[in-house]
Amino acid sequence: MAGKVDVSRLPRTVALERGADGAPELVLLDQRLLPAEERTVRLRDWRAAVDAIRALAVRGAPAIGVAGAAAVALAAWERAAGPEPADAAAFLAGLEADGAAIAQARPTAVNLPWAVGRALGEARRLAAAGEPPRVVAEALADLAVELAAADEAANRALGAHGAALLPCDATILTHCNAGSLATAFYGTALGVVYAAAERGGVARVFADETRPVGQGARLTAWELARAGVPVTLICDDMAASLLASGAVDAVVVGADRVAANGDAANKIGTLGVAVLADRYGVPFYVAAPTSTVDLAVPDGAAIPIEERDPAEVLPAPIPGVDVWNPAFDVTPAGLITAIITERGAFAPADIARACA
Numbered sequence: 001m002a003g004k005v006d007v008s009r010l011p012r013t014v015a016l017e018r019g020a021d022g023a024p025e026l027v028l029l030d031q032r033l034l035p036a037e038e039r040t041v042r043l044r045d046w047r048a049a050v051d052a053i054r055a056l057a058v059r060g061a062p063a064i065g066v067a068g069a070a071a072v073a074l075a076a077w078e079r080a081a082g083p084e085p086a087d088a089a090a091f092l093a094g095l096e097a098d099g100a101a102i103a104q105a106r107p108t109a110v111n112l113p114w115a116v117g118r119a120l121g122e123a124r125r126l127a128a129a130g131e132p133p134r135v136v137a138e139a140l141a142d143l144a145v146e147l148a149a150a151d152e153a154a155n156r157a158l159g160a161h162g163a164a165l166l167p168c169d170a171t172i173l174t175h176c177n178a179g180s181l182a183t184a185f186y187g188t189a190l191g192v193v194y195a196a197a198e199r200g201g202v203a204r205v206f207a208d209e210t211r212p213v214g215q216g217a218r219l220t221a222w223e224l225a226r227a228g229v230p231v232t233l234i235c236d237d238m239a240a241s242l243l244a245s246g247a248v249d250a251v252v253v254g255a256d257r258v259a260a261n262g263d264a265a266n267k268i269g270t271l272g273v274a275v276l277a278d279r280y281g282v283p284f285y286v287a288a289p290t291s292t293v294d295l296a297v298p299d300g301a302a303i304p305i306e307e308r309d310p311a312e313v314l315p316a317p318i319p320g321v322d323v324w325n326p327a328f329d330v331t332p333a334g335l336i337t338a339i340i341t342e343r344g345a346f347a348p349a350d351i352a353r354a355c356a
């Protein structure tokens with residue numbers, strides 16, 4: 001196993017780059033097409049970036065945070081461009097409105113409003129210092145690049161903390177995709193897997209298919225295989241039998257928002273896996289950077305849960321059949337063994353103190 005794993009084979013999924021004319025571009029690997037096709041899109045219009053976030057072309061909490069910050073930079077560039085120099089006050093007011101629209105593209109992952117808030121805060125600071133719109137726009141493009149680098153660094157750090165919790169040659173179950181594809185690079189839950197595998201310590205990862213969108217089947221299985229980690233795909237309804245068999249050493253999942261009390265929202269179906277892990281005595285770890293912790297939300301009941309298009313569940317409607325399609329659920333803190341962050345692994349009850 002050791003030596004076979006190579007995370008450098010993983011593609012970068014979200015980045016801010018410059019076009020030939022110096023204009024910022026949001027560069028995305030369109031995840032809707034994976035694994036059949038690896039197509040990169042380059043966006044200059046922040047409205048197209050919002051559409052890409054909504055449509056899951058870019059997805060995963062940290063990745064949509066980076067995309068959101070980049071979208072604010074695109075908006076700033078657009079507002080700062082033009083034949084007449086933009087009025088500084090009108091520029092900032094307009095950018096605030098654009099930022100509000102970007103932050104609302106998806107409601108559950110706090111990384112999106114967190115990153116947009118970072119960008120708008122920087123714009124306010126520079127505008128108050130008398131910097132012209134063009135300088136603000138340049139700074140916001142740089143900030144998006146910095147946030148992506150910081151996310152990768154956080155993932156590598158939390159990966160090392162998480163790997164230390166696993167036994168040698170661990171067998172791991174994961175749900176959804178909290179991998180490199182869901183972040184700037186390396187991943188959160190899969191960051192733990194990669195860190196353990198790079199030191200030679202992962203026997204196999206079981207990936208839940210993750211109905212209805214199939215992030216586990218299309219993305220997690222694909223990226224683990226690409227990196228050289230042994231992976232077995234299972235349907236969601238096989239997790240109970242797998243955990244009951246005693247074959248799994250730990251469940252490791254990501255999160256879209258962790259509340260102050262340690263409750264954690266993640267992809268729909270995570271709660272069921274947590275209940276099963278508890279029933280069969282398997283440790284259940286949530287791996288997430290501190291940018292996913294929302295101390296303004298006291299507990300999981302206050303986390304907004306996105307409801308998505310019924311067509312994801314039932315592509316061909318059946319007359320008389322209604323569909324409910326919540327995209328996330330909340331795992332109560334009591335079912336979580338530890339929350340693994342870049343600052344270390346914490347009991348859920350300690351997460352607020354660790355992030356204060």
Ligand code: MRU
Nearest residue numbers: 059060061176178182254255267
């Ligand atoms: O709807 P998605 O695909 O954006 O949902 C993603 C998840 O639920 C991930 O597990 C979570 O964002 C953590 S990503 C490191």
